[in-house]
Amino acid sequence: GPKFPQVVVLFGATGDLARRKLLPGLFHLANAGFMPGCRIVGVSLDDLDAEAFRTFAREALDQFSMRRPDPADWAVFAESLDYVPLAGGAEAVRAAVARAEASLEGECRRLHYLSVPPSAALSAVRLLGEAGLVPRSRIVMEKPFGTDLDSARVLNARLHEVFAEEQIFRIDHFLGKEPAQNILAFRFANGLFEPIWNRNFIDHVQIDVPETLGLGKRSGFYESTGAYRDMVVTHLFQILAFMAMEPPTALEPMPIGEEKNKVFRSMLPLDPRHVVRGQYIGYRQEEGVDPESDTETFIALKCGIDNWRWAGVPFFLRTGKRLAEGQRIISIAFREPPKSMFPVGSGVGAQGPDHLTFDLADASKMSLSFYGKRPGPGMRLDKLSLQFAMRDTGLIGEVLEAYERLILDAMRGDHTLFTTAEGIERLWEVSTPLLEAPPPVRFYAPDSWGPKSIHQLVAPNAWRLPF
Ligand code: BG6
Numbered sequence: 001g002p003k004f005p006q007v008v009v010l011f012g013a014t015g016d017l018a019r020r021k022l023l024p025g026l027f028h029l030a031n032a033g034f035m036p037g038c039r040i041v042g043v044s045l046d047d048l049d050a051e052a053f054r055t056f057a058r059e060a061l062d063q064f065s066m067r068r069p070d071p072a073d074w075a076v077f078a079e080s081l082d083y084v085p086l087a088g089g090a091e092a093v094r095a096a097v098a099r100a101e102a103s104l105e106g107e108c109r110r111l112h113y114l115s116v117p118p119s120a121a122l123s124a125v126r127l128l129g130e131a132g133l134v135p136r137s138r139i140v141m142e143k144p145f146g147t148d149l150d151s152a153r154v155l156n157a158r159l160h161e162v163f164a165e166e167q168i169f170r171i172d173h174f175l176g177k178e179p180a181q182n183i184l185a186f187r188f189a190n191g192l193f194e195p196i197w198n199r200n201f202i203d204h205v206q207i208d209v210p211e212t213l214g215l216g217k218r219s220g221f222y223e224s225t226g227a228y229r230d231m232v233v234t235h236l237f238q239i240l241a242f243m244a245m246e247p248p249t250a251l252e253p254m255p256i257g258e259e260k261n262k263v264f265r266s267m268l269p270l271d272p273r274h275v276v277r278g279q280y281i282g283y284r285q286e287e288g289v290d291p292e293s294d295t296e297t298f299i300a301l302k303c304g305i306d307n308w309r310w311a312g313v314p315f316f317l318r319t320g321k322r323l324a325e326g327q328r329i330i331s332i333a334f335r336e337p338p339k340s341m342f343p344v345g346s347g348v349g350a351q352g353p354d355h356l357t358f359d360l361a362d363a364s365k366m367s368l369s370f371y372g373k374r375p376g377p378g379m380r381l382d383k384l385s386l387q388f389a390m391r392d393t394g395l396i397g398e399v400l401e402a403y404e405r406l407i408l409d410a411m412r413g414d415h416t417l418f419t420t421a422e423g424i425e426r427l428w429e430v431s432t433p434l435l436e437a438p439p440p441v442r443f444y445a446p447d448s449w450g451p452k453s454i455h456q457l458v459a460p461n462a463w464r465l466p467f
Contacts, residue, residue, distance in 0.1 A: 001029075002411035005037030005104040007097055009133065011124045012115030013042030013053065013083065016218050017142070019060040021173075022115060025404040027061055030080065031073045032398070034408055037108075039100035042083040043093060043124075053083035066401070090130035097133055110137035111411055117221050118147050122158055129162040140169045140410050143234040144225065145419075148435050149428035156421045169410040170424060174235040175242075175417040176402030176409075178390075179364035183242045183330075184251075186358075186366075193356070194247075196334075197309070203353055204314045205243065206331045206458075207236050208465050209360075210323035210449065214280075215297075219288030227299040228277075228434065231319045233427050237264070238419060239360070240315060243330060244305055253415035257423065264426040266307040270434040274302040278451040279441040280322040296441050297321045300454045301434075316458050322446040324466065328360035331464040347371075347381040352462060363390040363399075 008026060012018055030038045042053050058078070061069045069077075082100060084092045101108045110133060114124050121141060128134060141159075146152030159168060174180055187194060196202070209231065215222050222230065241260040248255035278298030284291050298320025305315065334354045342348045348371055359365035369385040400408070409417055442451035454463065 001034035001036070001408060002109065003036070004107055004109040006035055006039075006411055007100045007104070007108055007110045008038065008040045009043060009093065009097060009110060009112045009128075010040055010115065011043045011113065011120075012142075014044045014046045014048070014056055015115055016216060016221075017115045018042075019056075020064050021401070021403045022113065022407075023057045023060045024065040025401055025407060027057075027065060027069065027073075027077050028067075028401070029404055029408065030077055035411070036106075037104045039080045039082065039104060041093065041096045041100055042081065043086055045086050047085045047087070048083050050081065050083045054078045054081050057081055090127045093127065094131040094133065097131070108136065109411065111407070112137055112139040113142075113407075114140060115142050117224070118144055118151065118155070119224075121155060125159055125162050134162060134167075137163075138167050138169060138410055138413065139163050140171050140407070143170070143172055144229045145170050145234075145424045146428065147225075147229060149425060149432060152425050152428050156425070165421070166413070166415075168421075169406075169415065170419045170421070171406055171410075172234050172238045172419050173402040173406060174360070175238055175419075176400075176404075176406040177360055178362070178399065178402075179358060179360045180239060180242060181417070182364045182390075183239075183358060188247050199310055199313050201334055202313055203333045203335045204316065204458075204461055205240075205333070206316045206318070206329070206464050207239055207243075208317075208331065208463070209236065209319040209328045210325055210465065211319070211321055212323060212326045212447075214322050215283075215286060215289075219286055222297075223289055223293060223295050226295045227297055227320055228431070232299060232301070232317060233431055236317045236319060237427050239330065240303075240317070241423075243332075244310060244315075246309070251416070253418075256416060257420045261420060261423045261426065262307075263305060264423050264430070266305045266310070267426075267430045268304045268306050269430050269432065270301060270303060272434050272437050272439050274457065275434055275439055276300040276451055276453050276457055277439055277441045278320060278444045280320075280446050281443050282446060294438075294441055296438075298323070298444060298450045300450060300457055302457060303430075314458075314461075316461075316463075318450065318454065318463070320444075320450055324447050324449055327465055329465065330358040330360070332356045333461065333464075342379060342381060346379055347374075351383040352464075355464065357464070365389045 082096050084096045114121055146155045241263045244263045245259040248259045277296035280297050283297055284293050300318040303315050336353050340348050355369045357367045366388040367385045369383055371381045372384040374380040374382045444451045
């Protein structure tokens with residue numbers, strides 16, 4: 001953990017993310033002794049006092065904390081919570097931070113967490129500047145970082161007027177997931193797969209993150225964001241970079257960032273003809289949604305990385321709300337053998353190519369599917385598989401939820417699992433053709449796998465899900 005006591009200034013303190021992840025996460029970190037001391041100053045548009053914020057936090061923990069809060073632990077945590085309505089301005093935030101610091105022993109550090117939509121990020125940054133809260137501090141910026149190339153550039157430029165780059169942590173919580181980091185271990189700690197990790201052996205890759213979840217109370221945010229900005233330009237592309245990058249020279253922020261940025265630089269600009277935008281039937285009737293909304297709640301697309309390793313290998317990405325299943329998989333389809341000696345009708349190839357599949361569920365899972373002989377006379381082939389589940393290994397460290405891990409890293413000043421300004425700007429650049437000429441949304445039934453045209457998108461291949 002960090003060496004110094006921390007004052008966390010949480011913007012968007014009554015928002016969905018704070019409720020689901022940040023407050024439960026901070027509670028766990030504070031409790032499990034990861035920090036020498038911690039005070040939290042919540043800030044948001046809501047007109048609450050500290051007591052009402054504590055009630056809000058308590059309800060959030062009851063609903064979303066992985067463990068039931070122990071009364072004594074809760075009492076300590078509740079004490080550490082304070083709240084300032086945004087209307088109080090810079091002076092009120094400054095005063096609350098000063099009070100928090102006075103109550104902690106020793107020199108403190110500040111972590112400003114901006115859990116706010118892109119449109120509100122700059123005013124929060126300015127407020128922190130005005131309040132004189134820049135020294136001894138780090139700032140975490142939530143995704144999406146900007147809404148297109150121009151706004152991301154402006155945001156970076158304005159941010160740099162107030163904070164130095166070393167102070168800035170652009171968060172993408174998918175990189176904090178254990179199984180995402182396990183991709184790096186799997187690829188670079190083993191000699192077996194890396195030699196075949198390229199266009200000569202890999203036919204295509206799918207990154208598929210269907211969600212059953214709807215909007216909840218987030219229609220305000222979601223209407224102006226949509227599935228592409230909410231998930232693809234952030235999480236899915238970051239995962240793609242872990243899959244596709246060259247071995248970094250060291251497991252450190254600069255070398256890793258550089259290899260990821262090389263992937264992004266090699267990405268082909270998105271072609272709107274290879275994008276399916278969808279909207280679930282009923283979305284337009286939800287509270288807070290425009291009855292003629294063109295926001296996509298689903299997106300599937302084909303993209304490519306035009307470098308030596310990946311030229312010609314399609315990457316298919318899909319994600320959406322209100323789909324049939326919640327899954328987070330990366331599936332690598334290997335090329336089929338050049339020639340088959342097995343009789344017609346033996347079953348070879350009938351169930352698709354061999355796959356290596358990573359499951360980004362909370363505890364890593366992986367499987368490798370291949371053809372093998374079905375027992376019995378003759379030669380009938382079947383798709384078989386090797387399965388790995390971290391859960392079955394008995395290896396249980398102190399598992400941190402993705403946000404917890406990343407909050408600690410930011411407090412310690414470790415940028416390894418954060419995204420870079422250059423990488424983000426490049427991803428918006430790649431996105432420009434799609435953002436400028438989005439194809440019309442197609443409707444899909446809730447609990448389905450998306451609009452019908454998703455099959456054409458991957459043809460002659462097929463979606464790996466549902467298994
Ligand atoms: C968030 C998106 O960043 O990620 C949500 O804003 C999405 O819309 C969520 O549901 C998915 O994260 P996880 O960790 O539940 O897979």
